[in-house]
Amino acid sequence: MMPGHIVRFAVAIVAFAILARLPVGLDGAFQFDAALALIWAFGILSIVLLTGYAGQVSLCQATFAGVGAYGAGMVVASLHGGYLLGIVVGVLFAMVLGVLVGLPALRLHGITLAIVTLGIALVFDKYVFQDHLFDWFTGGTAGWQVSNASILGIKVDYSKHLLAAYDILLALFCITAVLLVNLHQSGAGRRFRAIRDSELAASTMGVNLTRYKLLAFAMSAGIAGLGGSFYPLIAGSVSPQPFWVFTSLQLAAIGVLMGVRYVPAAALGGLFMAVVPDVLTRYGHGAFMGRVYDISNDWFQIALGVLLIVQLVLLPDGVWGDLRDHVARLRSALPGGARRQVRPA
Amino acid sequence: MTMLRVRDLGVRFGGLVALSGVSLDLNRGEILGLIGPNGAGKTTLFNCVSGLIQPSEGSIVFEGRSLRFAAPDERARRGIARTFQNLQLWESMTVQENLQVPMDAVGKRNTLSDALGLPLSHYAERAAAERARAILHVLELDGYGSRLAGDLPAGIQRRVEIGRALAMRPKLVLLDEPAAGLDAGETERLASLLRTVRDRFHVSMLLVDHDMSLVMKVCDYIYVLDFGKVLARGRPGDVRSDRKVIAAYLGEATPELVESTEEPPVVVTAEEPKRLPAPRANGHRPATNGNPLLEVSGLAAGYGHLEVIRDVTLTVGAGEVVACIGANGAGKTTTLRAISGVIRARSGRVAFDGNNIIGSSPERIARMGLAHIPEGRGLFPSMSVEDTLRLATDSTGAKVKLEAAYEVFPRLKQRRHQAVGTLSGGEQQMVAMARAVLAQPRLLMIDEMSQGLAPTIVRQLFQMIDVFKQQGTAVLLVEQFVESALAVADRAYVFEHGTIAHEASADELRRDRNLISGSYLGSTAGEASTIQVAANGNGNGHKPHPELMEIVSMRVPAEVKRALEERAEREGRPVGALALELLAEVKP
Amino acid sequence: MSEFAAYTIIGLSVGAIFALAALGIVLIYRVTGVLNFAHGAMGMFSTFVAWQVFYGYPHPGMPSWAVTAEAILVGLGFAVVLGLLLELLVFRWVRNRPQIVKAVITIGVLLALQSTASLIWKNNQYHLPIYLAPQDWTRTVAGVPIGFNSILIVLVTLGLAFGLGALLRWTAFGRAMRAVSDNPTSAALWGVRVDYVGAVSWMLGSLVAAVAGILITPFINFDTTSLTLLIVDSLAAALIGGLVSLPLTVLGGFVLGLLETYPQIWIQSLGLPRLIALFVILAVLIVRSPRGLPGVAK
Numbered sequence A: 001m002m003p004g005h006i007v008r009f010a011v012a013i014v015a016f017a018i019l020a021r022l023p024v025g026l027d028g029a030f031q032f033d034a035a036l037a038l039i040w041a042f043g044i045l046s047i048v049l050l051t052g053y054a055g056q057v058s059l060c061q062a063t064f065a066g067v068g069a070y071g072a073g074m075v076v077a078s079l080h081g082g083y084l085l086g087i088v089v090g091v092l093f094a095m096v097l098g099v100l101v102g103l104p105a106l107r108l109h110g111i112t113l114a115i116v117t118l119g120i121a122l123v124f125d126k127y128v129f130q131d132h133l134f135d136w137f138t139g140g141t142a143g144w145q146v147s148n149a150s151i152l153g154i155k156v157d158y159s160k161h162l163l164a165a166y167d168i169l170l171a172l173f174c175i176t177a178v179l180l181v182n183l184h185q186s187g188a189g190r191r192f193r194a195i196r197d198s199e200l201a202a203s204t205m206g207v208n209l210t211r212y213k214l215l216a217f218a219m220s221a222g223i224a225g226l227g228g229s230f231y232p233l234i235a236g237s238v239s240p241q242p243f244w245v246f247t248s249l250q251l252a253a254i255g256v257l258m259g260v261r262y263v264p265a266a267a268l269g270g271l272f273m274a275v276v277p278d279v280l281t282r283y284g285h286g287a288f289m290g291r292v293y294d295i296s297n298d299w300f301q302i303a304l305g306v307l308l309i310v311q312l313v314l315l316p317d318g319v320w321g322d323l324r325d326h327v328a329r330l331r332s333a334l335p336g337g338a339r340r341q342v343r344p345a
Numbered sequence B: 001m002t003m004l005r006v007r008d009l010g011v012r013f014g015g016l017v018a019l020s021g022v023s024l025d026l027n028r029g030e031i032l033g034l035i036g037p038n039g040a041g042k043t044t045l046f047n048c049v050s051g052l053i054q055p056s057e058g059s060i061v062f063e064g065r066s067l068r069f070a071a072p073d074e075r076a077r078r079g080i081a082r083t084f085q086n087l088q089l090w091e092s093m094t095v096q097e098n099l100q101v102p103m104d105a106v107g108k109r110n111t112l113s114d115a116l117g118l119p120l121s122h123y124a125e126r127a128a129a130e131r132a133r134a135i136l137h138v139l140e141l142d143g144y145g146s147r148l149a150g151d152l153p154a155g156i157q158r159r160v161e162i163g164r165a166l167a168m169r170p171k172l173v174l175l176d177e178p179a180a181g182l183d184a185g186e187t188e189r190l191a192s193l194l195r196t197v198r199d200r201f202h203v204s205m206l207l208v209d210h211d212m213s214l215v216m217k218v219c220d221y222i223y224v225l226d227f228g229k230v231l232a233r234g235r236p237g238d239v240r241s242d243r244k245v246i247a248a249y250l251g252e253a254t255p256e257l258v259e260s261t262e263e264p265p266v267v268v269t270a271e272e273p274k275r276l277p278a279p280r281a282n283g284h285r286p287a288t289n290g291n292p293l294l295e296v297s298g299l300a301a302g303y304g305h306l307e308v309i310r311d312v313t314l315t316v317g318a319g320e321v322v323a324c325i326g327a328n329g330a331g332k333t334t335t336l337r338a339i340s341g342v343i344r345a346r347s348g349r350v351a352f353d354g355n356n357i358i359g360s361s362p363e364r365i366a367r368m369g370l371a372h373i374p375e376g377r378g379l380f381p382s383m384s385v386e387d388t389l390r391l392a393t394d395s396t397g398a399k400v401k402l403e404a405a406y407e408v409f410p411r412l413k414q415r416r417h418q419a420v421g422t423l424s425g426g427e428q429q430m431v432a433m434a435r436a437v438l439a440q441p442r443l444l445m446i447d448e449m450s451q452g453l454a455p456t457i458v459r460q461l462f463q464m465i466d467v468f469k470q471q472g473t474a475v476l477l478v479e480q481f482v483e484s485a486l487a488v489a490d491r492a493y494v495f496e497h498g499t500i501a502h503e504a505s506a507d508e509l510r511r512d513r514n515l516i517s518g519s520y521l522g523s524t525a526g527e528a529s530t531i532q533v534a535a536n537g538n539g540n541g542h543k544p545h546p547e548l549m550e551i552v553s554m555r556v557p558a559e560v561k562r563a564l565e566e567r568a569e570r571e572g573r574p575v576g577a578l579a580l581e582l583l584a585e586v587k588p
Numbered sequence C: 001m002s003e004f005a006a007y008t009i010i011g012l013s014v015g016a017i018f019a020l021a022a023l024g025i026v027l028i029y030r031v032t033g034v035l036n037f038a039h040g041a042m043g044m045f046s047t048f049v050a051w052q053v054f055y056g057y058p059h060p061g062m063p064s065w066a067v068t069a070e071a072i073l074v075g076l077g078f079a080v081v082l083g084l085l086l087e088l089l090v091f092r093w094v095r096n097r098p099q100i101v102k103a104v105i106t107i108g109v110l111l112a113l114q115s116t117a118s119l120i121w122k123n124n125q126y127h128l129p130i131y132l133a134p135q136d137w138t139r140t141v142a143g144v145p146i147g148f149n150s151i152l153i154v155l156v157t158l159g160l161a162f163g164l165g166a167l168l169r170w171t172a173f174g175r176a177m178r179a180v181s182d183n184p185t186s187a188a189l190w191g192v193r194v195d196y197v198g199a200v201s202w203m204l205g206s207l208v209a210a211v212a213g214i215l216i217t218p219f220i221n222f223d224t225t226s227l228t229l230l231i232v233d234s235l236a237a238a239l240i241g242g243l244v245s246l247p248l249t250v251l252g253g254f255v256l257g258l259l260e261t262y263p264q265i266w267i268q269s270l271g272l273p274r275l276i277a278l279f280v281i282l283a284v285l286i287v288r289s290p291r292g293l294p295g296v297a298k
Helices: A003-021 A028-053 A063-079 A083-105 A110-128 A132-138 A162-185 A185-195 A199-203 A209-227 A231-235 A245-258 A262-285 A297-314 A323-333 B042-050 B074-077 B096-108 B110-114 B118-139 B156-166 B184-201 B214-218 B237-242 B242-251 B257-260 B332-340 B361-367 B386-396 B403-408 B408-413 B425-439 B455-470 B482-488 B506-511 B513-521 B547-552 B558-571 B575-584 C002-032 C039-056 C066-089 C099-121 C148-170 C172-182 C184-189 C194-216 C224-228 C231-240 C246-265 C272-288
Strands: A287-288 A291-294 B002-013 B016-027 B030-034 B057-062 B080-082 B172-176 B203-208 B219-225 B229-234 B294-302 B306-316 B321-326 B347-351 B370-373 B442-449 B474-479 B493-497 B500-505 B530-534 B553-557 C138-141 C143-148
Touching: A003 A162, A003 C138, A028 A162, A028 A185, A028 A209, A028 A245, A028 A262, A028 C224, A063 A083, A063 A110, A063 A132, A063 A209, A063 A231, A063 A245, A083 A209, A083 B242, A083 B455, A083 C039, A083 C272, A110 A132, A110 A245, A110 B203, A110 B558, A110 C099, A110 C231, A110 C272, A162 A185, A162 A231, A162 B547, A185 A199, A185 A209, A185 C172, A199 A209, A199 B074, A199 B214, A199 B493, A209 A231, A209 C224, A231 B547, A245 A262, A245 C099, A262 A297, A262 C272, A287 C138, A297 C099, B002 B042, B016 B030, B016 B042, B016 B203, B016 B229, B016 B347, B030 B042, B030 B184, B030 B214, B042 B172, B042 B184, B042 B203, B074 B096, B096 B118, B096 B156, B118 B156, B118 B184, B118 C224, B156 B172, B156 B184, B156 B294, B184 B203, B184 B214, B184 B361, B203 B214, B219 B242, B219 B403, B229 B242, B237 B242, B306 B332, B306 B500, B321 B332, B321 B547, B321 C246, B332 B347, B332 B474, B361 B370, B361 B425, B361 C143, B361 C184, B370 B425, B370 C224, B386 B425, B403 B408, B403 B425, B408 B425, B425 B455, B455 B547, B482 B506, B493 B506, B500 B513, B547 C002, C002 C039, C002 C143, C002 C148, C002 C172, C002 C194, C002 C231, C039 C066, C039 C194, C039 C224, C039 C231, C066 C194, C099 C224, C143 C148, C143 C194, C148 C172, C148 C194, C148 C246, C172 C184, C172 C194, C184 C194, C231 C246, C231 C272
Parallel strands: B030 B203, B030 B219, B080 B172, B172 B203, B321 B474, B321 B493, B370 B442, B442 B474
Antiparallel strands: A287 A291, B002 B016, B002 B057, B219 B229, B294 B306, B294 B347, B493 B500, B530 B553, C138 C143
8 A cells, every 4th residue: 555545544444443432421412423524424425525626616516415315215214225235226316326327427517517517506406306206216295204223233323322323424424535535646537627627638648537527526416415315314204305306515615625636624613513503503692791681503505605705806816726725825925934845625 | 640630620719710621730759830910820729639620521541539528527638738828727636636637547556455555556656756756857847746836937848848748658749839938038948848758758749839939949840820721831941931921921011011111101992081101200109298198117027827927127108109019928018008007007107298107097098088999809799889989978978979980981881880899800900999089098008909900901000100199199009910010100019938039110111121021930030040060970970070079069051951852862871970071071 | 389489489588588597608718818607697696686686675665667677787786796796706716727727717606606695695595576567467479378578588588688789889889899899919919908898897887797697586486506506507608609709699599499499399408408418519510610619719
């Protein structure tokens, strides 16, 4: 193994050890938040791959997660398969959708692609996840109910064994994160980045655009779907609401804010997405200096929107930058600061 | 031996014929040049070979196989690499990574093995890194491997692009204006670099550029395009002195006109009688209040990483007509755009009527009385003629009647309700100039007024310049076609390599042709070229003359060298050996 | 037969809303290069402002038509101010950035607006429309009862479309807008104050979105999210017009409205119209030109 790989694996193992201990001893609601944070972190990882590495804009990542969730739920609740099978099927369904979404991407770019993905997110949210035509997939209005599930013999159902589900999810996340970082430095990763920086040059330098764009979409959808497939497990049931259009938009916004190219940012972003709104809802009201205040989930989204606007307007290097890049450039622009070389993630 | 064979290539964009009946041969090991005036079709031909444009007719055969349906990435795999005029480096990746992508793409890498970090990938990465280092070494880019491509200066980036093209072990490298944005010294270095690359990497090259010094130095053989057809071809020396080529570049100059030195012909057209130009008084026209209307000093500007113009200094006095001439890519258009505020100046000073206008928005500068008709005319395709003219009066606020414009350009009155995009090129130029009639700017800058227009119309338009002069508007004129420009101008600046090489009155330039044609086609007189004579006599067994052991290279005029080369080819021997033999005949 | 006619009326009314919103989108896009994903959100917010004036405060002694007028005026005024603020504070500073960056900024605007509205008005479903005429006012044409609101929507849409067209065609400012749409750099060289033109486009676009929002209130249960999400259908209509042609955009809106409504005759489905909108988007984008739309850069 190359030295870099060893270091990354080591970091991942250490991170796992630390993060696995975190929710122990906390109440069930926090444990749920932690697990949910991981699911959304998968979503942001998927954006890191698709947008950060390959430069393709997508506003429907939560939809891929939802397809994973419903797929897993369908296998377990309707077909009575094991949860492991459910996860696999969920990921596969998500990847198939990813390829389908990637097809228009071959001919469209930038905002037209964004429009199409937004349309897809809306259609799945309002139609596929809600219309009775798809009850076989969604489990009807109530959605699939999942309980007493187990993965490879480990009991992981939401009511009593949430921690186990969290641990498995965390392990998968760490592995995926490491693989993604490795991908960045690999040949395929370079090809993705070449497509992002200049599709024209990539194509004339031998990169098969069709193959790599579809690969990026499929892999990205698969990652989001992997996270989503755990949703029925930790929540006990699936509904369209967590996977609606606004979640996709929030994922995209957080991805851009945290720096779409930076894998560790995904974890942080996921944490924000799950924990902050819930904390706000539970603790964000009361009285302060005699005045009643109520900071709800809405404030989180307001802050998200405003921060996104401010960041994009003020920072000159465009959307797909990296917080570390920005910091490095700011530092080198200061008087006396030597021109620093910024290393890619 | 023919690596690339293009036959009867034709490209049509809607009604526009970009290429027609073009045939071209490129031999193994050759550096082939493709030149021609703006709009001649060089880039179109180039893009057909690299796969970005599909020709409407004709064939392109590379190493015996047709390129007809091959996508760009397929062409890369077959051994065709290219660089881009505006530098399409992958800026967020390091130089080494930029080189590795084509290497990987042409080689085979296993994605899963990469992801898991298996030894196979480790080995492959090391091998690729080695090869990249070797390429960087030849290009004198040692140590740049881990720098981000986006952070490098333009000259270095150019070399990185070439390195990237070489990384895929191509057989043919297509070079798209590699000298764009380089100054004279950098262009020299590029020329020698290209020859080195050709020799060390055994690649053939197809080179498109406006920079004649580069093309003449580097290319073995040249094709000249004009209006989508092959105009001439041959060795650099032949092409340079070909009259057809000179005419194509310098304008409607016939050989007779080139010789004459007296006042320019007075042209009268039967169609649209206007006031005839008064006989020109030569020399400077002093500005009315003593200060020049426009003062530019030390101007530098560019696009992205390219610095296109540097240290440009010029003045225009009130009521003067000043021309900027020079080859394409020399920086004339960029200068105008930096003056009118379209692009930001990087350094220098621009004063209009005493006021510094650097940093002002283009609309503010326009309202101050400095009008700019850009290349391509800068019109609005969907607006009617009348609406466009009204737009001109809107911004001045003055209640000038449109009739003033229609008097000067009666043809526009007939077409007043037509959309400007549907007008002919000449009519569009009239609309653009009509704005100057209505808005009455103090200074009018016109960029490539005659582009794409027939000579009769061009003559009429140049007469308009005189009308502007009568009405008190100063004119700064950028023109590729020297004759027409010099016919109306008082003074002229000759641009070369992004800065001003000469300044002279129009008279002086008319008298000394060499000043100009040297700038366009590379100088004819006194250019030295080098013959390498190795001490061992080039390995043909010929014993060297003892006294000549000390001579390892000789500088001779280019024509001499070409003649030697041709004779050597005829006789089937290396040039050096022939040179030695001839020298040996020179007895003390 | 009369059922078909009734659905036609509904389809045209819904289509009129799409057309209106799409007009604003195309206007802003052509002049400033910003594809405004937040357009629905802006209309939604202005509508809620008008709604708040109408239902949220007592209006003692005022006749109902005056209250309605006041609500509408305040809502429209708010829309104009909102558009101006967005241009001044945000979009003026990103004029030269790539279109995708500007579009992502509008997503930030969408999120901020929608959550602010949710903060103020909660996530309730509202069914208290602003009536511009007595609700039971109908006329019967060829045996089909047509509600006043339906007629009003179509008339207002056509009126605004013609008004906008007239502005562009006959006025100096309209010429300036067309110039900037065609070629912003050249327009600047001609002395056009591009920033002013941009600001007015934003104000007009926002205004039109607000009109659409207010007019739709009699027809649907509206909340902060559903109005925001009408952006997708409006984008579909705008794309039919190629993001260029105003008349085609209006036509596209009506056509889309009909396309979304007719299937309701046979299939009862809340989500189906969105699917139709998506198909239209895909069809237009892929059929129109191999590499997307002419005015749309990468």
